[in-house]
Amino acid sequence: MRYDPSEIEPRWQRSWDEQDAFRTPHDLATLRRKPKFYVLDMFPYPSGAGLHVGHAEGYTATDVVARHKRMTGHHVLHPMGWDAFGLPAERAAMRENIHPAIITERNVDNFRRQIRRLGFSYDWKRELSTSDPAYYRWTQWIFLQLMERDLAYLAEVPVNWCPALGTVLANEEVKDGKYVETGDPVERRDMRQWMLKITAYAERLLDDLDDLDWPDSVKEMQRNWIGKSVGAEIDFVVDADGRAGDGESFTVFTTRPDTLFGATYCVLAPEHPLALRIASDDQRAAVTAYVEEATQKTDLARTDLAKSKTGVDTGASAIHPVTGARLPIWVADYVLMTYGTGAIMAVPGHDTRDHEFARAFELPIVEVISGGAQPIEDEAWTGEGHAVNSDFLDGMAVDGAKQAMTAWLEEHSAGRARVQYKLRDWLFSRQRYWGEPFPIVHLDDGTVVPLPADALPVALPPIDAYKPTPDGRPPLARAGDDWLMVELPDGRRGVRETNTMPQWAGSCWYYLRFLDPLNAEQAFDPELEKYWLPIDLYVGGVEHAVLHLLYARFWHKVLYDCGVVSTKEPFQRLFNQGMILGSSYRDLDGKYHHPSTVEERDGAFFAPGDDRPLDVQIERMGKSKLNGVDPMDVIAEVGADTVRLYELFMGPLEQTKPWQTEGVEGIFKFLGRVWRTVVDERTGEAAAHLVDEPADSAPELNKLLHQTIRKVGDDTEGLRFNTAISQMMIFTNAVTQADRVPRSLLLDFCKLLSPYAAHLAEELWSRLGGDGLVCQQDWPSYDEELVAEDLVTIVVQVNGKRRDEFEVARGADREALQELALATEGARRFVGDSTPRKVIVVPDRLVNVVV
Numbered sequence: 001m002r003y004d005p006s007e008i009e010p011r012w013q014r015s016w017d018e019q020d021a022f023r024t025p026h027d028l029a030t031l032r033r034k035p036k037f038y039v040l041d042m043f044p045y046p047s048g049a050g051l052h053v054g055h056a057e058g059y060t061a062t063d064v065v066a067r068h069k070r071m072t073g074h075h076v077l078h079p080m081g082w083d084a085f086g087l088p089a090e091r092a093a094m095r096e097n098i099h100p101a102i103i104t105e106r107n108v109d110n111f112r113r114q115i116r117r118l119g120f121s122y123d124w125k126r127e128l129s130t131s132d133p134a135y136y137r138w139t140q141w142i143f144l145q146l147m148e149r150d151l152a153y154l155a156e157v158p159v160n161w162c163p164a165l166g167t168v169l170a171n172e173e174v175k176d177g178k179y180v181e182t183g184d185p186v187e188r189r190d191m192r193q194w195m196l197k198i199t200a201y202a203e204r205l206l207d208d209l210d211d212l213d214w215p216d217s218v219k220e221m222q223r224n225w226i227g228k229s230v231g232a233e234i235d236f237v238v239d240a241d242g243r244a245g246d247g248e249s250f251t252v253f254t255t256r257p258d259t260l261f262g263a264t265y266c267v268l269a270p271e272h273p274l275a276l277r278i279a280s281d282d283q284r285a286a287v288t289a290y291v292e293e294a295t296q297k298t299d300l301a302r303t304d305l306a307k308s309k310t311g312v313d314t315g316a317s318a319i320h321p322v323t324g325a326r327l328p329i330w331v332a333d334y335v336l337m338t339y340g341t342g343a344i345m346a347v348p349g350h351d352t353r354d355h356e357f358a359r360a361f362e363l364p365i366v367e368v369i370s371g372g373a374q375p376i377e378d379e380a381w382t383g384e385g386h387a388v389n390s391d392f393l394d395g396m397a398v399d400g401a402k403q404a405m406t407a408w409l410e411e412h413s414a415g416r417a418r419v420q421y422k423l424r425d426w427l428f429s430r431q432r433y434w435g436e437p438f439p440i441v442h443l444d445d446g447t448v449v450p451l452p453a454d455a456l457p458v459a460l461p462p463i464d465a466y467k468p469t470p471d472g473r474p475p476l477a478r479a480g481d482d483w484l485m486v487e488l489p490d491g492r493r494g495v496r497e498t499n500t501m502p503q504w505a506g507s508c509w510y511y512l513r514f515l516d517p518l519n520a521e522q523a524f525d526p527e528l529e530k531y532w533l534p535i536d537l538y539v540g541g542v543e544h545a546v547l548h549l550l551y552a553r554f555w556h557k558v559l560y561d562c563g564v565v566s567t568k569e570p571f572q573r574l575f576n577q578g579m580i581l582g583s584s585y586r587d588l589d590g591k592y593h594h595p596s597t598v599e600e601r602d603g604a605f606f607a608p609g610d611d612r613p614l615d616v617q618i619e620r621m622g623k624s625k626l627n628g629v630d631p632m633d634v635i636a637e638v639g640a641d642t643v644r645l646y647e648l649f650m651g652p653l654e655q656t657k658p659w660q661t662e663g664v665e666g667i668f669k670f671l672g673r674v675w676r677t678v679v680d681e682r683t684g685e686a687a688a689h690l691v692d693e694p695a696d697s698a699p700e701l702n703k704l705l706h707q708t709i710r711k712v713g714d715d716t717e718g719l720r721f722n723t724a725i726s727q728m729m730i731f732t733n734a735v736t737q738a739d740r741v742p743r744s745l746l747l748d749f750c751k752l753l754s755p756y757a758a759h760l761a762e763e764l765w766s767r768l769g770g771d772g773l774v775c776q777q778d779w780p781s782y783d784e785e786l787v788a789e790d791l792v793t794i795v796v797q798v799n800g801k802r803r804d805e806f807e808v809a810r811g812a813d814r815e816a817l818q819e820l821a822l823a824t825e826g827a828r829r830f831v832g833d834s835t836p837r838k839v840i841v842v843p844d845r846l847v848n849v850v851v
Helices: 005-018 053-071 087-096 100-117 133-148 198-211 216-226 257-262 284-294 352-361 398-411 526-532 547-561 631-638 640-649 661-676 699-717 721-736 743-753 758-767 814-823 825-831
Strands: 036-041 075-077 152-162 167-169 187-196 228-240 243-254 265-268 312-319 326-331 343-346 415-421 440-443 448-450 485-487 493-496 537-540 574-576 580-586 599-601 604-606 615-620 791-798 801-809 838-842 846-850
Touching: 005 100, 005 631, 005 640, 005 758, 036 053, 036 526, 053 075, 053 537, 053 580, 053 631, 053 640, 053 699, 087 100, 100 631, 133 152, 133 448, 133 547, 198 216, 198 228, 198 547, 216 547, 228 257, 228 326, 228 343, 228 398, 243 257, 243 265, 243 343, 257 398, 284 312, 284 326, 343 352, 398 415, 631 640, 631 661, 640 661, 640 721, 640 758, 661 721, 661 758, 699 721, 699 743, 721 743, 721 814, 743 758, 791 814, 791 825, 801 814, 801 825, 814 825, 814 838, 814 846
Parallel strands: 036 075, 036 537, 265 326, 537 574, 791 846
Antiparallel strands: 152 167, 152 187, 228 243, 228 312, 228 415, 265 343, 312 326, 440 448, 440 493, 485 493, 580 615, 599 604, 791 801, 838 846
């Protein structure tokens, strides 16, 4: 009777469902009897491609934590839902001529089926979807709170417009003037859009990062995105065609007012309102042509440091506020209207971009800060030093010179101290159908009014096409007058807003709705929020490090100011799981081939009927590369528990690592060994070495069990899942070699195994005579005297070179040492996807991996 997950796993999944094993209490009186733990996965978008093993890694990690926390006496909130609105479903609807709601429901059903097959312990009674009117009613309600606090407004702004898709795209969705998903051309347009005033929260978004248990790299990415700059604004009067003082002026912001004496020209962004107005007669045509060309480029393309600097002289000059010198005014696309004031004073001696521009157009370069090793004409000096060629600043260090110049500007009404942020207000409109409608009505007199809360939800109407109308209005303009025309309670009539909210809207607050998903009277019960928040552990990919997390933090702070939530921050601890890579096979024509079609001959790989070897790369998994691994395929071969364990045993959770079939097979064999510790495969009866004797009748095994209890518990708390699994392997190896194994030891081991190999643990618990479900048992305790261990440091070598080390109890067997060594970060880095030719184990000393 061999280990057969296809028979075991569905049976225990049915048992969990029938017994409602993972239902989280909703009653506050019940909840308050135990401490809480809220563990959350980043909201998945249910794509048509379905789940891949990269998704499953993070979900497995949070499931292990959730199961462990339940067993250690916590109420655990571990929910799952769907970020269901957005452009992909709408594009599929256009291709297949099926309503986006139907496509979304189909994708959700597939995702849910796949996730349930992995045995994750979600409370499915709390499942929600952002495209459900019962959910987006409250997304619309939050928008009304933003509007009430003057944080939502309409503005004419430059946007990335994709004519083929008929919608605005974010900067991050555009590269080289094309939409990154489809390659469709993108152009710049000025459009009237809804904006959210996230800039009003810039300082709080920065300050509150300090109190969060997040990776330092993610905090730094957020700080850079917000981009706080301390400096001064400086006013420049325009001298156009010799007409100084005719009223035209512009303001620049600089973090280096100490370098003002080094300004040799000024630059305006192409969109700056003065760019065309101040151009001299003989330069106006050239300026106009340059502006028209530059405004079609994206901000990312314009600020690419690698590109050559371009620009055009306006023929006008600016008056230097201190010296009175006339500085030529240029227009150049490396200056953005959306950052700062849309104008800069150029100090080419001490700014790399300005230096490149000055060199390109033969403009003066002046040294005003000493310290550079190279002549200032050859290279800008951006480091520290003392002011030179700077009149009253000469001899001052940089910080002192900044203060002195700012004071001079304020005294002479030529400038002022200022704090500025790179963060821009959030463009919140989309010209799409499949998104949340705005609860907004446009009246005939041009005013915009919000709908009352009791008019929510504003449900999406059925329409017959999902592209904008021929005259360029959003798809919702196709809805009939029954939906478009609205009569307000006071009798005024108007037209609904036909833009929709971006996909980010629903994912900004979903973690709050999970607290109380069936509440029809409010978004969530505030007492439940006080119990459950902040989220104790939030796990997801680093790709959401900035936008999703920043937007969600912003909305949460607004709700805090409204008195709706009690915490300043939603996510106390953040963990980014590493990427899982796959093997891709590409021919010389650039075409990818699915691994199932590839032939291996003499160590090389070939496409059918082609004698040219394929290029084999370990790359990020993606649909276009045909290298994604469907966990359902792996489950069909070796079961969900094998997938769960392998996902976590590959290496540290935060590390990027390749998917390797050999490793999957190794985990399956390990679970087979665990099976045989309880079951005699020949008879199907209890294993012969099982005895009903006290645990201390096998003192060495009992000691190892207590060490394993401590190690697995500590490593699970620390998210060091690979080393927790290694310790369970050590214990299993010891059990398989023992002649007599007290049944009680294996009952406790089943508890340790339960969060990881959840189905097998239930089966063995039942066969050992355990009561109830093992997942509902208390986590075992350990004896401090028994866990006192004689540790040794094992050196890990690869081809004889020291690459890592780890600690282990003295006397660990060779197989366990080999597995632990191969799991270390150093071994994984230097072995890579190679197959070890030999592994040399010197007990209690070293492991040398030969590749």
